[in-house]
Amino acid sequence: MKERIDLLRREVEKFGSQAAAEVETFRVEMLGKKGKITSLFNDFRELAGDQKRDLGKPLNELKKFAQEKINDLKNTAAEDRDQESGEDLSRPANFTKLGSRHPVSLVKNEIVSIFQRIGFNVSSGPEIEDDWHNFTALNFPEEHPARDMQDTFFVNREPDWALRTHTSSVQVRVMENNQPPIRTISPGRVFRNEAISARSHCFFHQVEGLYIDKDVSFADLKQTLLYFAQEFFGPETKIRLRPSYFPFTEPSAEMDVYWGLENERDYRMTKGTGWLEVLGCGMVDPNVLKNNGIDPDVYSGYAFGIGVERMALHRFQIPDIRMLFENDVRFLEQFKAAY
Ligand code: PHE
Numbered sequence: 515m516k517e518r519i520d521l522l523r524r525e526v527e528k529f530g531s532q533a534a535a536e537v538e539t540f541r542v543e544m545l546g547k548k549g550k551i552t553s554l555f556n557d558f559r560e561l562a563g564d565q566k567r568d569l570g571k572p573l574n575e576l577k578k579f580a581q582e583k584i585n586d587l588k589n590t591a592a593e594d595r596d597q598e599s600g601e602d603l604s605r606p607a608n609f610t611k612l613g614s615r616h617p618v619s620l621v622k623n624e625i626v627s628i629f630q631r632i633g634f635n636v637s638s639g640p641e642i643e644d645d646w647h648n649f650t651a652l653n654f655p656e657e658h659p660a661r662d663m664q665d666t667f668f669v670n671r672e673p674d675w676a677l678r679t680h681t682s683s684v685q686v687r688v689m690e691n692n693q694p695p696i697r698t699i700s701p702g703r704v705f706r707n708e709a710i711s712a713r714s715h716c717f718f719h720q721v722e723g724l725y726i727d728k729d730v731s732f733a734d735l736k737q738t739l740l741y742f743a744q745e746f747f748g749p750e751t752k753i754r755l756r757p758s759y760f761p762f763t764e765p766s767a768e769m770d771v772y773w774g775l776e777n778e779r780d781y782r783m784t785k786g787t788g789w790l791e792v793l794g795c796g797m798v799d800p801n802v803l804k805n806n807g808i809d810p811d812v813y814s815g816y817a818f819g820i821g822v823e824r825m826a827l828h829r830f831q832i833p834d835i836r837m838l839f840e841n842d843v844r845f846l847e848q849f850k851a852a853y
Pocket of ligand 1: 679682723763794795
């Protein structure tokens, strides 16, 4: 018996293989139900007491030795397999990348919340509009060159359908369905058939505002816009209004904020004036009120339209509007901590 133990021990010592299948075969051969070492234990049970005393220890040691050797070989076989497949088992499991809000959404939400704080509600409408809501109700006369101000994408299916060129169309829908007082902002995507460049795109986002009530004056408009500019750009912000033209407002204006002229970039951004053009606005034209069933002798109102991308470019110092729409994760990831 002692010889068989020594023989098997040498056999285990000699055995060496990296292949998992071979190691397993060897394990069955030695330690399986009918394995060589297992059957030694069966024989051992038949032995006389004093022999058991002598042989018990070496037999147990043999079993332990074989088990350890087989386990070691199995582990190296497993490691080799991992290295072959290039997996790193020490990597944390199930790591999921968290997304973040898009910079346009961040700025849009901020603008919306500034106006919600002074009592504006939020309205929305369809992106495909008919001529009435996008143009005619807003006092764009038929065949009038003012329609060229907003290069339109037409939808061929219906003669008067188009992608909305501004969210003023939503304000028409609000006026149709509500009597004053109306105080609403309409955030949304708009479309214009413009050449794509660093400064303009064929679609972008607006937040347009509309306030209609008794005795609404230009002073109310100016004060509201000053509040907005100081909330968005900082409490010291200065604004100015320049006369402008829109078919749906009279008088109309464009608002600039003072940006400064400290360096070359400021020159470029403000075209050398120090002022940054931010939004269009004006008093709602009486024709627009009439078109929508509101009596212009009783009510007056103001409206304004803010371009969200332009505000986002300023807020985050982004040099090119196209970056906002390329969906490059390396760009979008940078806004994780923005708010
Ligand atoms: N709708 C105008 C535009 O898209 C902006 C605007 C809104 C101007 C309201 C005046 C009043 O350019």
